[in-house]
Amino acid sequence: MDRAAIDHVRRFNRTVTAHIGALDADYLGRGRPLAESRLLYEIGRDGIDVRELRMRLAVDSGYLSRLLRALETQGFVAMQASREDARVRRATLTRQGRREFDELDRRSDAAASRLLETLAPSQRDRLVTAMADVERLLRAAAVTIDVADPRDASSRACIDAYLAELAARFEGGFDPARSVSADPDELVPPAGVFLVASLTGVAVGCGGLKVLAPGVGELKRMWVAPSARGLGIARRMIAALEEQAVAMGLDTLRLDTNRRLVEARALYLDAGYVEIPAYNDNRYADHWFEKRLAGPVRRRRSRRL
Amino acid sequence: MDRAAIDHVRRFNRTVTAHIGALDADYLGRGRPLAESRLLYEIGRDGIDVRELRMRLAVDSGYLSRLLRALETQGFVAMQASREDARVRRATLTRQGRREFDELDRRSDAAASRLLETLAPSQRDRLVTAMADVERLLRAAAVTIDVADPRDASSRACIDAYLAELAARFEGGFDPARSVSADPDELVPPAGVFLVASLTGVAVGCGGLKVLAPGVGELKRMWVAPSARGLGIARRMIAALEEQAVAMGLDTLRLDTNRRLVEARALYLDAGYVEIPAYNDNRYADHWFEKRLAGPVRRRRSRRL
DNA sequence: TCCATTGACTGACTTTAGTCAGGCAATGGA
DNA sequence: TCCATTGCCTGACTAAAGTCAGTCAATGGA
Numbered sequence: 001m002d003r004a005a006i007d008h009v010r011r012f013n014r015t016v017t018a019h020i021g022a023l024d025a026d027y028l029g030r031g032r033p034l035a036e037s038r039l040l041y042e043i044g045r046d047g048i049d050v051r052e053l054r055m056r057l058a059v060d061s062g063y064l065s066r067l068l069r070a071l072e073t074q075g076f077v078a079m080q081a082s083r084e085d086a087r088v089r090r091a092t093l094t095r096q097g098r099r100e101f102d103e104l105d106r107r108s109d110a111a112a113s114r115l116l117e118t119l120a121p122s123q124r125d126r127l128v129t130a131m132a133d134v135e136r137l138l139r140a141a142a143v144t145i146d147v148a149d150p151r152d153a154s155s156r157a158c159i160d161a162y163l164a165e166l167a168a169r170f171e172g173g174f175d176p177a178r179s180v181s182a183d184p185d186e187l188v189p190p191a192g193v194f195l196v197a198s199l200t201g202v203a204v205g206c207g208g209l210k211v212l213a214p215g216v217g218e219l220k221r222m223w224v225a226p227s228a229r230g231l232g233i234a235r236r237m238i239a240a241l242e243e244q245a246v247a248m249g250l251d252t253l254r255l256d257t258n259r260r261l262v263e264a265r266a267l268y269l270d271a272g273y274v275e276i277p278a279y280n281d282n283r284y285a286d287h288w289f290e291k292r293l294a295g296p297v298r299r300r301r302s303r304r305l
Numbered sequence: 306m307d308r309a310a311i312d313h314v315r316r317f318n319r320t321v322t323a324h325i326g327a328l329d330a331d332y333l334g335r336g337r338p339l340a341e342s343r344l345l346y347e348i349g350r351d352g353i354d355v356r357e358l359r360m361r362l363a364v365d366s367g368y369l370s371r372l373l374r375a376l377e378t379q380g381f382v383a384m385q386a387s388r389e390d391a392r393v394r395r396a397t398l399t400r401q402g403r404r405e406f407d408e409l410d411r412r413s414d415a416a417a418s419r420l421l422e423t424l425a426p427s428q429r430d431r432l433v434t435a436m437a438d439v440e441r442l443l444r445a446a447a448v449t450i451d452v453a454d455p456r457d458a459s460s461r462a463c464i465d466a467y468l469a470e471l472a473a474r475f476e477g478g479f480d481p482a483r484s485v486s487a488d489p490d491e492l493v494p495p496a497g498v499f500l501v502a503s504l505t506g507v508a509v510g511c512g513g514l515k516v517l518a519p520g521v522g523e524l525k526r527m528w529v530a531p532s533a534r535g536l537g538i539a540r541r542m543i544a545a546l547e548e549q550a551v552a553m554g555l556d557t558l559r560l561d562t563n564r565r566l567v568e569a570r571a572l573y574l575d576a577g578y579v580e581i582p583a584y585n586d587n588r589y590a591d592h593w594f595e596k597r598l599a600g601p602v603r604r605r606r607s608r609r610l
Numbered sequence: 611t612c613c614a615t616t617g618a619c620t621g622a623c624t625t626t627a628g629t630c631a632g633g634c635a636a637t638g639g640a
Numbered sequence: 641t642c643c644a645t646t647g648c649c650t651g652a653c654t655a656a657a658g659t660c661a662g663t664c665a666a667t668g669g670a
Contacts (some may be wrong), residue, residue: 002421004433005429008433008437010413010414010417010437012436013413013417015444035626051648054648059628061647062628062650063628064648066649084638085637087636087646087648088636088647088648089647089648112306112310112314112315112318114312115448118448119445120540122444123442123537126442128313129435131316132316133435134321135316135320135321136311140423141420232424240500261382338655338657339656340656356616359617361619365659366617367621367659368658376620390616390617391663392617392666
């Protein structure tokens with residue numbers, strides 16, 4: 001890795017740590033431990049389930065419980081059992097809590113505003129642009145791709161979103177039953193595999209691989225959530241599926257796609273897939289692609305999983 | 306302030322806090338509290354005075370003392386009295402400490418590298434560029450401009466650097482004695498004022514204001530350290546000096562400059578100064594400028610101090 | 611020579627953050 | 641109806657971080 005690039009990242013970290021520290025101090029300005037303020041903020045105007053909080057903040061269950069108790073005795077938070085599942089507890093802000101939330105919000109705004117006001121307008125614009133870039137790319141780097149069971153709730157949610165999108169984009173809609181099948185059971189080893197891309201615990205994309213014949217696999221259910229597009233997730237998903245394919249002993253991958261999915265076609269071409277004659281009679285397919293995978297010899301520096 | 310800009314800053318803070326937290330956890334990988342690792346890192350290969358450490362980390366004297374003691378008993382740090390002032394203590398790394406330092410350094414490199422490797426090369430370049438921008442602009446925003454005594458050590462250092470630069474850049478050098486005077490005593494109220502720009506406690510620029518006649522002042526000793534140029538410090542220094550001038554009851558500011566200082570001329574023009582005939586016989590001056598300041602009515606939103 | 615100041619250290623705290631082992635109640639499938 | 645699982649809570653900790661008053665030695669100017 002490039003020495004200068006690494007230095008830049010490290011310098012950035014140092015500068016930003018100091019700067020963020022200053023913002024944290026602002027939170028503390030409310031005479032309350034940082035963790036409590038963050039909690040108040042995460043609960044937000046709509047309230048939140050405790051389990052969701054635990055996920056987001058990645059904090060010990062006992063610790064979280066105590067923090068919530070503290071906010072409750074201070075009168076900022078009210079706890080109640082969830083409607084659907086009485087084991088799940090839901091935290092909501094009381095009126096007083098909402099007032100405190102608004103105050104935090106105001107202070108965060110003020111801190112951000114103060115930072116920007118120090119700068120000349122042109123510098124300000126550049127800072128905002130650069131910050132947006134950094135934020136977007138850090139989010140991209142934080143995406144992980146893992147094998148998942150296609151029957152899981154989050155997998156199903158991805159697949160459903162994918163199917164809904166096809167229905168919306170194809171001329172004349174889309175009926176999965178009339179297309180080539182890719183049932184969840186077909187995307188589980190040894191018949192196939194299913195990968196989910198997650199960003200801070202939330203599924204933001206998926207991709208499936210289905211064995212067609214000995215040595216030959218097919219990519220299915222390639223999808224990225226609109227909120228997470230432009231982060232290079234699809235590209236990484238393809239690379240990850242190819243890695244899975246190699247591990248499963250496949251040497252050829254195929255896929256079909258619809259003419260309306262222009263970005264998808266560009267993506268496959270860019271990833272080294274070449275257009276071939278129809279290899280199936282999928283009524284929704286207009287283009288068919290294939291890629292021969294590198295043999296059992298793994299490339300040393302696999303380009304980003 | 307622009308709502309969207311503020312939102313960007315806040316989103317940036319949230320994303321980056323999570324990301325930086327991950328890096329911090331890496332420091333912790335050495336089985337040592339974060340503060341100790343940071344300390345080890347700040348002491349660095351060359352050692353450092355304890356008072357300098359206290360400044361940089363903004364930490365309680367007692368706490369720092371204890372942290373140093375801990376590193377000392379672990380054999381990483383050696384303490385000795387400073388040569389010049391036996392009250393000042395100096396911390397240096399032992400051989401073992403240097404080894405530990407190198408290890409931290411390696412880990413920081415690895416963490417930065419890991420982050421970059423997740424991304425596609427084009428994304429990587431954009432991230433590095435954007436990080437460099439953010440870092441530079443945050444540094445710019447962290448610069449403070451305050452009134453200082455021109456006889457202080459850090460003020461003197463700025464003035465000396467300024468004079469040295471003139472000597473290097475003017476054709477035929479520069480001899481202050483043969484130019485218009487601006488002795489430290491002339492830059493102290495009520496005869497004048499002297500401002501120093503500081504970045505994390507280090508002086509990175511200066512500017513003086515000397516009363517020439519009732520209502521008329523002259524800008525002197527405008528200088529920004531090469532390491533801090535391009536941050537808009539000179540612009541802010543002028544604005545701050547003008548504010549001082551107004552507070553001192555001046556309504557006109559003048560200045561002279563040498564034809565070799567091209568950037569300076571552009572800067573003054575941009576700040577609203579207009580070229581006028583020579584108002585003095587400074588042998589080093591080729592251009593003379595003047596600006597009429599807004600009257601006693603202070604503008605409501607003073608553009609960045 | 612005196613003495614206020616500076617710089618660091620010590621003792622005696624408090625607060626915040628975090629961990630871990632259990633416990634109890636709700637849930638959902640066998 | 642049983643029972644493993646899930647979700648949250650409590651008690652009992654530890655470690656890290658930070659604070660504050662007071663001490664002591666070196667320093668530099670009156």
